[in-house]
Amino acid sequence: EVQLVESGGGLVQPGGSLRLSCATSGFTFSSKALSWVRQAPGSGLEWVSSINSRGDMTNYLDSVKGRFTISRDNAKSTLYLQMNSLKPEDTAVYYCEKEGTKGQGTLVTVSS
Secondary structure (H helix, E strand, O other), X not given: OOEEEEEOOXXXXXXXXXXXXXXXXXXXXXXXXXXXXXXXXXXXXXXXXXXOOOOOOEEEOHHHXXXXXXXXXXXXXXXXXXXXXXXXXXXXXEEEEXXXXXXXXXXXXXOO
């Protein structure tokens, strides 16, 4: 059974940083591309970033380019999202995603 468990969310002031983690199991982590998606209050799901299986190709939503960094540790079967210079509009539940399967999410709130 595929399991994706996100963590690392919380309340942070504008301009602050958070590092999200997604611990996985139930599949061959090193062979799969993975993504982070988010859902802001009252909005639909929004793709944020993706990384290929080797970790040497990444893509980002324009609004997070230069502020967010996706990475992975294939030895630990864990996906990360480093988020810097956070803005109130980054407030959302963040999910890691593998081929349409998501975890329970972790809430990020950016507010002063």
